[in-house]
Amino acid sequence: MACQSCSTSDGSAPKGCKNNGTCGTDSCNKLTxxxxxxxxxxxxxxxxxxxxxxxxxxxxxxxxxxxxxxxxxxxxxxxxxxxxxxxxxxxxxxxxxxxxxxxxxxxxxxxxxxxxxxxxxSQRDIDIWSESRDKEEKMKVKARELAIAHKLEMKISDIEFQGDGSKVTFYYTANDRVDFRLLIKDYAREFNTRIEMKQVGFRQEASRLGGIGSCGRELCCSTWLTDFRSVNTSAARYQQLSLNPQKLAGQCGKLKCCLNYELDTYLDALKGFPDFETKLKTEKGDAVCQKQDIFKGLMWFAYFDNFANWHVLKIEQVREIITQNKQGIKVSSLEDFALEIAAQPEKDFNNAMGQESLTRFDQPRKSKSKNRNKNKAKVQNQNTEPNKIQNQKPKDKRPIIFKKNEDKK
Incomplete structure (x- = not known):
């Protein structure tokens, strides 16, 4: 489907027509x-x-x-x-x-x-169209300067000229409603053309700008996603994800669109689970659910008087206890139904390829200045020792003669 200029060159490297989605066959765009x-x-x-x-x-x-x-x-x-x-x-x-x-x-x-x-x-229409497209980048910079001068909380994300150059559409993003009546007058006076303002969402802006997501791949909205469905925090709750806005938000500042990809699968799996708010009545006391494992079909329960001790039950066992509670029968305790899960040994990293340590940069380096000072001190000591030896006086090695005391006259 690609045009001839988008085909691969020697070495299977893409050439790229660099027309940004406006090549002859219109096959460089996600809307193709x-x-x-x-x-x-x-x-x-x-x-x-x-x-x-x-x-x-x-x-x-x-x-x-x-x-x-x-x-x-x-x-x-x-x-x-x-x-x-x-x-x-x-x-x-x-x-x-x-x-x-x-x-x-x-x-x-x-x-x-x-x-x-x-x-x-015609060729004249195409020339006027291309000349108008070349003006858009300079006009966008000037339009942003004027919006900042008016102190408006809005961002001019893109500009689109009409084919005949008689009208310009300014695409902007804003959190709240913006009064840009005075701004339009300045635009009309500065650019001498018909002005139209159009607000777009933050997701539409991110799809045009593009980028790399936290998964390491290009953004879905800029590569293949064309319809933007609403994403709620309930999608993260059903998938038991951490409700951390920094991790759940994308580059547009909204919740990631990929939260909806596997939501239907999780909802189908949760249909076989009892309600999370279910309470189990036992002779030892009432218990409430603390955690679910959708993939393994397990539920963790804890007594009201001992929340630190959790008991693992299969969903079949939970249903059995619920049916007995509905009949007015209390089971003896959860320990009779709990599963014993063996603790898995921790996996250690084995350096099979003889590579360097992964934490080699975590170890603090020894300061070179201390080593240099030590070396200088050693050299100075070695240089001063010969001088000390030369300056020392030779010892008198003559034998000592002891004389007897003579009587004084």
Whole structure:
């Protein structure tokens, strides 16, 4: 599906057309679709569907009616109806699959309010379109400066020019409602064009910016995810995850979309578990659930008077005790049903490949200054010892003669 410039080069390395999703075949974007009915002809007497799907910047897709009976294919640049003037986009899908896409998006294909396609874009239309696209980055910087000057709590995330350059759409993100009436006047005075403000969510902004998630892979919203479903903290509770906002939040500041991926599987597994708030009545006392293991089908219970001591029970045993409690029968104790789980030995790291220690950087290094001072002291002692020996006086080695005391006269 990729265009020729996106194919691999020598050594299986991707070339990359560097057109950021606007290459000729429109196959460098996550919104690319494959027309699997392209090689099939319509039955005799059937007319082709007169609506096409056109993509614009920022992943915006809209449906247009081909009233002029133009021969369009995927990748054609067309001039479409806009208010005011016209817009320029790329055809992404044609034929009967467009009817399915319209039904999925809730668009009535028989409505007369569907805008139409004027013509295939001429070279002049493409030149004006490309010149307008080149201005967007400089305008975005200036627009942010003006928003900061007005002290508005909003962020201009992106700018989109209309195909004919007659209107500019500013996409912004904000936590609360923003009064930008004075800001629009400054924009119109500075850029001398028609201004339209459009607020987008933080997830839509993160999908356009892209990045690397905590899993080490590219963000789902910037690679393949197109619909953003609401994510609640209950999804983390059902999966028994830590309710730490720093771990559960993504780069957009909201809860991660991947919390919903395995939620249905956990909900199906929890259907076979008794209620977490279930209390077991025994002759020793009442017990309440403290923990669940969804994968192994185990539940941990503790008495009200001894929460530190937990007893492990299978869900079948818990159901058996619940049925007896409903009949008014109390079991003797949880110890009769508890499982004995052997403590697993701790796994030690074995250096089988002869690699260096993983904690080699954790050990404090010895300061080099102390070693240098010690070496200097040794050298000074060695240099001073010969001088001491030279300065010492030679000892008198003559024998000592003892004389007898003479009588004094």
């Amino acid at each position: 679709v494959f027309d699997w009915l392209a090689n099939m002809s319509l039955p005799n007497g059937e007319t082709p569907f007169d609506c096409v799907e056109v993509r614009f910047k920022n992943g915006r897709k809209e449906f247009y009616r081909n009233t002029e009976k133009l021969t369009l294919s995927i990748g054609d640049i067309v001039a479409t109806e806009a208010s005011p003037g016209h817009d320029v986009g790329i055809v992404t899908l044609t034929g009967e699959l467009v009817k399915i896409q319209m039904k999925k998006k809730g668009v009535n294909h028989t409505s007369n309010e569907i805008p139409k396609i004027y013509r295939k874009a």
